[in-house]
Amino acid sequence: MKELRKLNQYLWRHRYMLLTGTIFVAMANMLKVFNPKIVGWAVDIVYATFNAEDMNSVEGPLGIQLNVAPNAGLIILACTFIGLALISGLFTFIMRQTIIVASRRIEYDLKNDIYAQYQRLDQAFYKKNNTGDLMSRATEDVSRVRMYLGPALMYGINLFFLITFVLLSMVQIDPVLTAWVLIPLPFLSLSIYYVNDKINRGSEAIQRQLSFLTTSAQEFFSGIRVIKSYAQEEMAIDQYAKDSEEYKQRSIHLAKIESIFLPLMVLMIGLSTLLVIYIGGLRIIDGAITPGNMAEFIIYVNLLTWPVTSIGWVASIIQRAAASQKRINEFLSAEPQVSTPQEGQKPSKTGLIEFKDVSFVYPETGIQALNKVNLTIKPGERIAVIGRTGSGKSSLAELMMRMYDPKEGQITYNGVDLKDLDLHAWRQTIGYVPQDVFLFSETIEDNIQFSPGDKQNEGKMAPQIAAQHASIHEEITSFHDGYETLVGERGVTLSGGQKQRISLARALVNSPSILLLDDSLSAVDAETEARILEYLDSLDKETTAIIITHRIFSLLDFDKIIVLDQGSVIQRGNHEELYKQEGFYREIYDKQRPQ
Ligand SMILES: Nc1ncnc2c1ncn2[C@@H]1O[C@H](COP(=O)(O)OP(=O)(O)O)[C@@H](O)[C@H]1O
Ligand SMILES: [Mg+2]
Missing domain, CATH: 1.20.1560.10 (ABC transporter type 1, transmembrane domain)
Structure with a gap:
């Protein structure tokens, strides 16, 4: 305990x-x-x-x-x-x-x-x-x-x-009678504990089955389009019926156990009362107690039944609480691997980002995502990162955001290891658009204005302006409720490209000095993409933009292009330099160039 x-x-x-x-x-x-x-x-x-x-x-x-x-x-x-x-x-x-x-x-x-x-x-x-x-x-x-x-x-x-x-x-009143009356009670206590334990297990099994049922119903609902298009309604019904049957069986089983509970109690109390009457009667005849004492005793026995019953009950609650508290304790004592230093330095507004021999292995899977990556990004540079799926592009972005820390090597900002910077301040320096866009079930405006950021930030812009830069303003105003439109389950269904651009507006709204877009324009049409890139190009000279992408054709104006493959940088340079070389870049470029 x-x-x-x-x-x-x-x-x-x-x-x-x-x-x-x-x-x-x-x-x-x-x-x-x-x-x-x-x-x-x-x-x-x-x-x-x-x-x-x-x-x-x-x-x-x-x-x-x-x-x-x-x-x-x-x-x-x-x-x-x-x-x-x-x-x-x-x-x-x-x-x-x-x-x-x-x-x-x-x-x-x-x-x-x-x-x-x-x-x-x-x-x-x-x-x-x-x-x-x-x-x-x-x-x-x-x-x-x-x-x-x-x-x-x-x-x-x-x-x-x-x-x-x-x-x-x-x-x-009478120690002798007391001793006799108490005999059945420990048995009562033990058997209640035993039955109660069974009841608890039973109801947990039911709970598990119920949550399983709920999950699969939910799965069916969200996948209803797939189920219908493959004409699998029958299968879904059968599956659900089978799971429900299991739930029914478990419930009936529990009801059987529960029905023992009360009779057991009544039996034990009956035994005790019987003893009071028999032994008590003898004691009255002996003159040891009065009839009133006997009446008193019968009530005492009844008063005791409830506590004795609940000893078993209390014991099993405590046992379960201890098991739960154990899980809570383990959780509360877990330490995040990525944490902010005691006295973290505030990052300066602009700076040089350097990757020095950075390697990274995902701790859960042991997959090596980055392998000795060296990279220098000067303030104000426009960098593109390209490479096949699984080449480590997103991992690179996550390391920069300090979602994880590198296994080997270090990432520095103005010569300071990221680990020595104040974590929150560092993340606020970057406008990050993750690959898997996530919007909260709130209004579009709240989604864009999600992070209040630095109050003194002069560059902070209105959500409408940010949306204009992200080329989504017109579409938002065309919705019935405009910026007040609800997003998500209760609201409109947005297309992938719309979500990406709202997400981009969320990153732009604080005018961050570093922009980091992880494949954030993949669902946006080429024309709109060009408009957005044009805006990014027009940003002041201080703003660094790192753009991870699949589409090469729009990369012409980048200062530097990095090609990743299996976690390593295999090519780097600007468009002209890379196109001259034999390799991944030219291959992809030729493939994507409109004929
Ligand atoms: N959260 C994760 N846990 C374990 N392995 C991951 C995780 N994310 C990515 N990986 C693996 O790391 C490698 C690099 O992935 P990623 O950086 O997402 O590549 P990209 O963004 O270029 O497609 C892949 O092999 C991928 O399977
Ligand atoms: Mg990725």
Whole structure:
């Protein structure tokens, strides 16, 4: 259970609330234990009254003289009983208000910590873990931990006091009878734990199957066009029916186990009550206890059943919480491989970018993406990077963005290793358009204005201007809602080229001093591409542009063209130089030149 120790800091943060809760739990239970005593007294009064030859000799509990008003004792007891129940109810209310509320607050704290860690971790982490896992950590695992912090802790404290008080009262009356009555209870506890464990496993299996069902339904929905065009509707229906059948079976299985639960409890309680009546009867005959004591005992036994039942339940909650907390702890202690230095330098506005013998291997797959790349990019240069798919172009861009750090060699900016620069400031220096465009389900304007960037940035432009430079402004204004048009599932469906240009506008909006476009014009027609390149060409002399592309024909005006192959630079130079050489560049160029 050492995993759960991590939670102590959160518990400590809410200590006053929890302490108040605990005090009220104790008081509520003290009152609860008082009730059977009242019943016991009442029984004794009735019993004594029945057997009395002379009413004057009957004395009720607490010295109440019954000959004055025979019913007075019972009425007083009944009122006390109700009064105690009310107060105890109030205390229980306060107990929930404190402990459960505290557990919700801790859940909130924990979720925020987890989310902050998600933002901190780097791309390598996200490649390793699938989305489902990531989601379940923030939702399912946290809610299991909360079950421990709230209900389990509350019932645990409750059980402790209730059992202690009940046992004390029982022993006080008759230790022998107490010993007998307690015999079946451990069995009850164990069997509940066992059944409960089975129920938990069962419901987890159902949960898994349910999420599998949901995922495959989702898959079918998004792939509905493919399913229909291949006339595979029958297949989809059959598949779904099969998965549903599995879900049904698991649910029925669980229902069977659950149906044992209640009878088992009733049986065990019945056994205990039976013992009270039999052994208790003998003890009354012996004169060791009164009939009222026996009535009291029966109620105690019933009071104990619930706590004894829930010991098993609490134990299994704690066990599951510990397993979940273990996963959370592992996650919270994960360190991003790419991190910002303690006192990172701010990058200067313009500068020289140098790759020095940079090699990179993807840690997850062991694929060597870059191999001893050397590259110098002067401020204001226009660079094109070309090469076959898989030659390492995107990897080069990701290393520049510090999504990953090189395995060997270093990348410097004005002579400073990128690792020594403030990570966020460095990324803000670059306007990066990744190869796989991503737009959020928000308005087009919000998507373009996604990063607030540097407030003092004089070059910061309006989203409309950025969109004009990215040659998408006209199309946006032609939409019904213009810049307020929603993108994504709830909004318009944009073409690949439109998405790419919105993404480009997002990069341009902050007037970054370095532009890095990873195949960002691949879905844009040649004419529009030419317009965009023209704009990039017109940018001030300080702006560096690095453009990764497939299309060679538009590269004529670049200062430098780099050809990558299997992670190595195989050719470099301007168009004239490269065209003179035998090799990849001339091959591709001739192939793409309009005949
Ligand atoms: N996230 C990744 N994890 C593992 N291997 C990758 C990853 N991304 C790319 N690769 C591999 O690295 C090599 C270079 O890929 P990439 O840089 O994307 O090439 P390009 O952009 O030129 O098509 C390829 O062999 C590719 O399979
Ligand atoms: Mg690529």
